[in-house]
Amino acid sequence: MVRSIKGRLLLWIFISMTALFAALGYALHFKLHYVVEDSVDKMLHASLQFVKGLVHSHDGKNIECESNEFMQGDYITPDSGHYYQVFLNGELLAAADSLFDKNFNLTPGKAESYNAKAQEWLYHSIGPNDEPLRVIQHDFVYMDTPVRVIVAENISESLLLIHQLINYFLLIVPVMIVLIGMISLVIAEVSLRPVQHFSAALEKISHKNLEERIPVNKQARELRRLAEKFNSLLERLHRAFEAEKNLLGDAAHELKTPLAVIKAECDIALQRERTAEQHAASLKNVREVTNGMLGQINGLLTLTRLDSGLLDASAFEPISLTDCVEDAALLAKSLATKKNVAISSSLNGELSVLGDQDSLTEAVLNLVENAIKYNHPGGFVAVELNRRDNKAEIKVSDTGIGISEQDQERIFDRFYRSDAARSSQDGSGLGLSIVQAIVQAHHGEIAVEAQSTGGSRFTITLPLVTKTV
Numbered sequence: 001m002v003r004s005i006k007g008r009l010l011l012w013i014f015i016s017m018t019a020l021f022a023a024l025g026y027a028l029h030f031k032l033h034y035v036v037e038d039s040v041d042k043m044l045h046a047s048l049q050f051v052k053g054l055v056h057s058h059d060g061k062n063i064e065c066e067s068n069e070f071m072q073g074d075y076i077t078p079d080s081g082h083y084y085q086v087f088l089n090g091e092l093l094a095a096a097d098s099l100f101d102k103n104f105n106l107t108p109g110k111a112e113s114y115n116a117k118a119q120e121w122l123y124h125s126i127g128p129n130d131e132p133l134r135v136i137q138h139d140f141v142y143m144d145t146p147v148r149v150i151v152a153e154n155i156s157e158s159l160l161l162i163h164q165l166i167n168y169f170l171l172i173v174p175v176m177i178v179l180i181g182m183i184s185l186v187i188a189e190v191s192l193r194p195v196q197h198f199s200a201a202l203e204k205i206s207h208k209n210l211e212e213r214i215p216v217n218k219q220a221r222e223l224r225r226l227a228e229k230f231n232s233l234l235e236r237l238h239r240a241f242e243a244e245k246n247l248l249g250d251a252a253h254e255l256k257t258p259l260a261v262i263k264a265e266c267d268i269a270l271q272r273e274r275t276a277e278q279h280a281a282s283l284k285n286v287r288e289v290t291n292g293m294l295g296q297i298n299g300l301l302t303l304t305r306l307d308s309g310l311l312d313a314s315a316f317e318p319i320s321l322t323d324c325v326e327d328a329a330l331l332a333k334s335l336a337t338k339k340n341v342a343i344s345s346s347l348n349g350e351l352s353v354l355g356d357q358d359s360l361t362e363a364v365l366n367l368v369e370n371a372i373k374y375n376h377p378g379g380f381v382a383v384e385l386n387r388r389d390n391k392a393e394i395k396v397s398d399t400g401i402g403i404s405e406q407d408q409e410r411i412f413d414r415f416y417r418s419d420a421a422r423s424s425q426d427g428s429g430l431g432l433s434i435v436q437a438i439v440q441a442h443h444g445e446i447a448v449e450a451q452s453t454g455g456s457r458f459t460i461t462l463p464l465v466t467k468t469v
Contacts (some may be wrong), residue, residue: 399455
């Protein structure tokens with residue numbers, strides 16, 4: 001239950017309410033004691049002043065306490081719980097008739113508080129009948145003689161009232177907690193209902209209807225952000241599924257033609273007897289077609305590894321991008337010579353990036369080889385490396401057949417080849433897809449544009465690092 005949102009809500013509400021009621025109980029207990037003691041203290045002060053006023057002298061020599069004036073009410077009822085004592089020079093001068101033992105010590109032990117200005121002590125004490133007492137003691141000097149007045153009040157009824165109120169509170173608290181728990185359960189159920197609706201909407205979406213979306217505006221405000229994230233996830237999944245479907249369709253289409261060629265060559269070879277030269281020609285055709293298929297399969301395997309996270313950015317290290325470009329240009333020299341295409345490189349400075357050197361070299365080499373393959377005899381390929389602000393730019397320009405604006409929009413799609421490319425060179429249609437995957441794995445960008453003088457230019461942009469290799 002604790003693992004569910006509803007269970008956690010109930011648990012936290014229970015803990016919060018228990019802590020709140022415990023704090024309220026403590027505060028109530030403290031406040032009641034304070035109010036009762038304050039009320040009793042005020043009454044004791046009034047009685048103290050009255051008793052103090054009874055202390056006088058008729059002849060200016062002898063001090064006496066006219067207790068007869070005070071012998072009324074609770075102070076004349078035996079063991080009533082209302083007591084007073086008057087001491088003169090430490091000797092008992094007068095005591096309330098309610099106090100059976102006139103010398104009973106009303107102030108045993110240590111005083112609870114002391115008011116130095118008023119010369120008053122406050123005590124909690126025990127009366128002659130073991131009843132709890134609140135006691136006030138006041139010392140003063142009358143006619144150069146120390147006088148002590150002690151007034152006590154039975155507070156058992158007040159304490160009983162406090163205990164009854166506390167017991168009532170303790171009795172009502174569990175009922176309130178249970179009641180609040182039931183209300184909280186209903187609130188949690190109603191509050192989580194939008195989550196249930198959200199979950200139900202998700203359950204309706206499968207691989208067959210990934211184009212469906214969760215209606216954001218119909219969700220609770222707290223779930224709208226989550227709905228937007230889920231819709232974004234569904235959009236990515238939809239694109240991935242569509243790309244996979246297209247990939248399978250394109251792969252089947254691309255492999256169908258070479259397989260048909262192989263089958264045709266085999267059928268022709270088996271229909272009648274042929275010379276060794278004819279068999280060799282057929283096998284040569286099969287090998288060429290097989291090499292093309294092998295290139296497509298290898299390209300697919302490379303893209304699959306890249307899609308599965310072959311290049312982990314967390315494992316990248318600072319490498320020399322200058323070395324990558326220089327190595328790619330050197331590796332393409334032999335192909336350029338064979339195709340009668342001139343190649344030049346312009347490397348402006350030592351630039352470093354975080355990445356994998358082999359994969360970046362492969363990406364640049366792929367662009368350079370494409371620029372050579374789809375070029376004209378006597379054409380030209382330029383490879384440039386420059387710094388622009390905090391980024392490195394690799395540009396591969398050629399004077400080849402060029403890429404139309406319409407084809408530029410799909411040039412990085414898997415298996416896509418323009419009509420001009422198909423008519424001029426064999427290929428798998430995966431090379432630029434691999435280049436794009438490598439560049440994106442390095443948090444970079446790749447773009448293509450047509451040149452006004454003919455041909456095309458590919459530009460790779462990568463973030464630089466300040467650390468040198």
